[in-house]
Amino acid sequence: MAVLLFLFLQAHAIYAAGPGDIRLDDKIESLKKAGVGPVIYPHAAHEKLYKCADCHPKIFKDKHGANDISMKRNMDGQFCGSPNCHNSPKAFPLYNCARCHTNVRAAR
Amino acid sequence: MTAPFKHRFYLKAFLLMFFAACLWYAADAISAEEKAPPAQQAPGKATPILDPGDPSSILYLDTSGKLAGTGDSTKPPSQYYKIGMGWHPQALTDTRLPRDKYGLIDWAKLVKSNMVKPRWSLDPNDEEMPPLDLDIIITAKSDFVNDVRYPHWIHTWWLKCEVCHPKIFVPAKGQNKMFMTEIAQGQWCGRCHGKVSFPLTDCNRCHTVPKGASK
Structure with a gap:
């Protein structure tokens, strides 16, 4: 019983803390060609501004690997580039590569 | 006692005239204020639509009312440069510029x-x-x-x-x-x-x- 209670509390604690930073690197080969590194998505920073239902499940399915995010799709108004997000004056624009991508190639 | 009494009379007369002058001035100012607002509102009612095709449009004028950018080209363009760098939201909203x-x-x-x-x-x-x-x-x-x-x-x-x-x-x-x-x-x-x-x-x-x- 005590173990169950402990597990329940543990699960609750994880839920309250959120999923933390999410590393997006399934298209690493393409990313390398474009001169950028994977995106480390800061979930906590977005939690401060939005409620879960603002993004889930309409814009992002809340499951690892279920969202086939690409820069093309962002440009077309999906995922990060949704019309009220990083494709609007409300948030920084998509061309600020270094705000999301790590290891951004520096200009020569 | 006579002299102070006379002084008091003059003082009273002066104050009376002073108040009368004040009242007259205030009444004048109030009537002027009443007349002024309609005169200011009249041109404001018709919102001007700025035609970017019209070369004499205020779009192309600098802050002194002259056609902007027609200064001496041999001199540094600091003045016009500064005007151009400014933000003109009024001009932007009144135009039909495509966005x-x-x-x-x-x-x-x-x-x-x-x-x-x-x-x-x-x-x-x-x-x-x-x-x-x-x-x-x-x-x-x-x-x-x-x-x-x-x-x-x-x-x-x-x-x-x-x-x-x-x-x-x-x-x-x-x-x-x-x-x-x-x-x-x-x-x-x-x-x-x-x-x-x-x-x-x-x-x-x-x-x-x-x-x-x-x-």
Whole structure:
């Protein structure tokens, strides 16, 4: 019983803390060609501004690997580039590569 | 006691006159105030629609009411430069200038629809060159992003070849190793786009050709 209670509390604690930073690197080969590194998505920073239902499940399915995010799709108004997000004056624009991508190639 | 009494009389008379003058002045001021508002509201009711095709429109005037940009070209353009750098929201909202979906002025649409007809050159002896109708497909480095169709045509409306070639772009296909990260940092297209020409905000304005469609 005590173990169950402990597990329940543990699960609750994880839920309250959120999923933390999410590393997006399934298209690493393409990313390398474009001169950028994977995106480390800061979930906590977005939690401060939005409620879960603002993004889930309409814009992002809340499951690892279920969202086939690409820069093309962002440009077309999906995922990060949704019309009220990083494709609007409300948030920084998509061309600020270094705000999301790590290891951004520096200009020569 | 007589002298102070006389003084008091004069003082009273003076104060009375002073108050009368004050009242008269105040009444005048109030009536003037009552008359003034209709005079101010009358021109404000009709909101002027600024016609960008009209060269005498206030759009083209500087803060002193003169036509902007007609100063001595041999002197440094500091004054006009400062005016141009200013933000003129009133002028923006009153025009019918075409905007893109980000609310930015669509300058290309503006010239294509002949709303403004810029001169070819400030030098009247300069020979006009027709725009170069040549599209270049620039392959995007990423496997997922659309390729770019670069139109020489709209760029050569105002710019001479020497503006970009060979300093910014080597005039040979595939010889310019461009990266979007570098463009965002102000290299390549970013030398103008984001500074004097439309910013990089709308990716799909340039990334128009689907992967593989150009071959």
